Amino acid sequence: MLQTDDLTRYCDDHRQEALEELEDWLRIPSISADGAHRADVRRAAEHAATRMRALGMQRAEVLESKGHPVIYGEWLGAPGKPTVLVYGHYDVQPVDPLELWASPPFEPQVRDGHLFARGAVDDKGQVVMHWEAFAAHLRTRKTLPLNLKYIIEGEEEIGSPNFDDFVAHHRDLLACDVVVVSDTPIFSEDVPSLTIAVRGLVNWEIHVDGPTLGDQHSGLFGGAIDNPINALTHIVAKLKDEHGRITVPGFYDDVRELGPQERAEIAALPFDEAAEAKRLGVPQLHGERGFNPLERMWWRPTLDCNGIWGGYQGEGSKTIIPAKAGCKITARLVPDQDPARITKLVADYIRAITPPGVRVHVESHEAGRAIVTSREHPATKAAARAMERAFGKPPVMIGMGGSIGPVATFDRTLRLPQVLIGVGLPDDQTHAPNEKFTLSQFYGGIKTMAYLWDELAATL
């Protein structure tokens, strides 16, 4: 195809330009978690809007949210054609511990085919792929085959606390046919992949109260009153068995069972369980019986205690029955579990199993349902074709154990199909020192996005 060849050639010819574009943006330390970098965050947003306009977008501006600003861009020069909303984020993680970086995190450096800098792959690099893909179209053809909107968030690394609100207040501005999110990695360098499932998230905080009179002497009262910590361990132990199966009645009622296709796809993936256990430093991987680790991470729900506290945590011993204890718990949900139902189910169960000698208080927060994109959806198939063209292999369909807040927001607020297409590698050290973006992935990613617009325009 001549058109694709034009795009390919453009992308190949402008690698250095794309790299410099990314490096310029990476020099701005847009750490959203650190109040000292508030001005840098805004500067990174202004820089992006300026660059997006320079690349030919019809509109690109910095919009206010209740927190850090959001960049909005658009090119709507293809009336009657589909509209795609691209999501990414320009804020980055903190850089501590700084001494572990081989080169300064905000002075991008290329070594051995990798670009090292904070934000290189998460997520500035993957946003710049979209800028370059846009430029490839506009400069080779003076137009695009569909309409594009860009929303580039500044608070993803702090949990997108204001994104729900922002999207709700900009429904009309964000109206589109499909959302493309580029903030996920692929399975491995040899195994390009599309993410078709992300798990949902709900969380609870359990507070168990014993004597309101305060901590009691464990000798004088031991055996006479219940102990909030012991009671809490009984509660938590009853939520999930030792084999990793959640024991809350009804929890699995709506879980969509893995089909033969998901099982076969996972079975075909290279995954060395012993090597992974060694890498993490655990005696062995562990989880629900009857499922392998990838099945458990992507397609099975789970429940984890993220923190626990109570009584004396210092040196030596303090012989008390503490007045209170508590813990934080999150569950990852899969299709078709309803977060509201699960939230209530677990909270009610906790109340029901709390021993009579203590009081319990449960706070629940529902963060979002699991999202699954049909592999049969035309947008998914278009994305697969685009990725195959760019990387020479058809991508496998994978799940992701984590939960992407904005993906849940788009699902909840806009109720639109989403394509999760990113090209980072599992060893990119996101959130850690020496974050990098492998340049072959960056350049392949630009082509992928350039091809994606053609594929989507031909399909939708």
Place this chain on the structure above:
Amino acid sequence: MLQTDDLTRYCDDHRQEALEELEDWLRIPSISADGAHRADVRRAAEHAATRMRALGMQRAEVLESKGHPVIYGEWLGAPGKPTVLVYGHYDVQPVDPLELWASPPFEPQVRDGHLFARGAVDDKGQVVMHWEAFAAHLRTRKTLPLNLKYIIEGEEEIGSPNFDDFVAHHRDLLACDVVVVSDTPIFSEDVPSLTIAVRGLVNWEIHVDGPTLGDQHSGLFGGAIDNPINALTHIVAKLKDEHGRITVPGFYDDVRELGPQERAEIAALPFDEAAEAKRLGVPQLHGERGFNPLERMWWRPTLDCNGIWGGYQGEGSKTIIPAKAGCKITARLVPDQDPARITKLVADYIRAITPPGVRVHVESHEAGRAIVTSREHPATKAAARAMERAFGKPPVMIGMGGSIGPVATFDRTLRLPQVLIGVGLPDDQTHAPNEKFTLSQFYGGIKTMAYLWDELAATL
């Protein structure tokens, strides 16, 4: 009995003198836990030795330990007669929160028949009872019916960390026939009592380690690896069931079952379970089935988690599988449990039940076995007669759920019979603001100790 009448009369005639003696000592803020009071602690010891010599003891001096000093006194003027070692302590608890005191803690004040001051009953007041009883004998009869040694510790309120060592290094000095400890309360003002059982104490610290690589993302890895907090809750929940029965195999093997006598004695005591639950602020008392609260506190072993920690304890949520979790556990032992055996039994069991996806490390500390004094021992019977004479009612025999470090030390090091005879009341606010000693108990206690020497001399 003429002699007893003489003692009684002396005690009645010298109440004011006894009160002033105690008040003088209470003015010295001998807070052992507070380094800022180190000189006060020593001053309180010197003051006591001076007073003890003034009262007629043949020897009274301040001996060094590895921590705060120990006061040693003696009157050995009855060769061929039994020797009794009296134990007490002169250090006191801190006074915070100071604003809750109705009068300054180190300015003793009598209100409504109670003497208010820090240390009034715990334990200076009960030591002064012994001084006054000694004086009653010596001044009325110019002699005593037996030999007396006094050891008054300065670190009881901080756990007697150097007392084992001190006793081991002064075996000859402390040689005696029976030990009398006055640091326990009676059951209630209407129910004089002797303590014939104190529980033993052992403790463990459990460390559960998950990924050595550090905290992991609970989304990416949830379901694939075990969670140290969840694993810890399974371990702790398996140590004691929800009804308070310890489920470690073999734990109860050597437990001496309550006899009909203990059951009958406890059944005869006034104890309002609902009122106690209300006072403590718990929905209900709770513990091992088949035993009432006093039976459980005094004669049944128990196991309590004193502290637990792991993962994120701050505001909001952090979606991690923590790298580690841990907890502190103590068990109270009863006759005839062997602390060394129990320590190993529980530690081995914890290791055996640890799930395969985590590693466990257990530290054990063995603090002492349960002590029980035979109610048939002549010294116990002598003490009961002395108390009946002073308070007009025969004392009941009670247990105590706590563990008294020095009692365990005497048992372990000197292997001697002990009499636990104190006259404080349960509402004396020991360790709390407005500690008091009810004067009728103080004066009754002086008589009790004066009579005790006659009773013991006639019996041993």
